[in-house]
Amino acid sequence: MVSQDSLEPLSGSAKVLYSIYLEIAKRDHRLRVQALYGKQNPPPGHTPLRPLPLEHFVQRLQAAQAVPGGEDAFRRQLARWAKVYSVDCISVVSRRLAA
Numbered sequence: 385m386v387s388q389d390s391l392e393p394l395s396g397s398a399k400v401l402y403s404i405y406l407e408i409a410k411r412d413h414r415l416r417v418q419a420l421y422g423k424q425n426p427p428p429g430h431t432p433l434r435p436l437p438l439e440h441f442v443q444r445l446q447a448a449q450a451v452p453g454g455e456d457a458f459r460r461q462l463a464r465w466a467k468v469y470s471v472d473c474i475s476v477v478s479r480r481l482a483a
Contacts (some may be wrong), residue, residue, distance in 0.1 A: 393459030409435040412468040
């Protein structure tokens with residue numbers, strides 16, 4: 385198990401962090417659906433992917449910034465999730481810049 389403190393906090397603006405969050409959310413949803421249904425398609429009405437809107441993500445980042453050490457913890461947690469879900473943060477940011 386990787387300690388959250390052993391990971392460097394992610395850097396970048398809220399929009400950069402949000403693009404990484406979106407990739408994590410997509411992978412998390414895909415794995416959860418696979419765990420529930422295996423190779424079968426989900427039944428009609430299965431909950432679709434509903435990530436936080438950018439505005440809500442920014443509000444959470446701002447709330448973390450209001451707490452001493454909160455922003456660092458927020459960025460480290462995002463880094464931990466990226467590692468767990470094998471998200472290449474540099475590739476995600478590069479794709480975002482190319483779009």
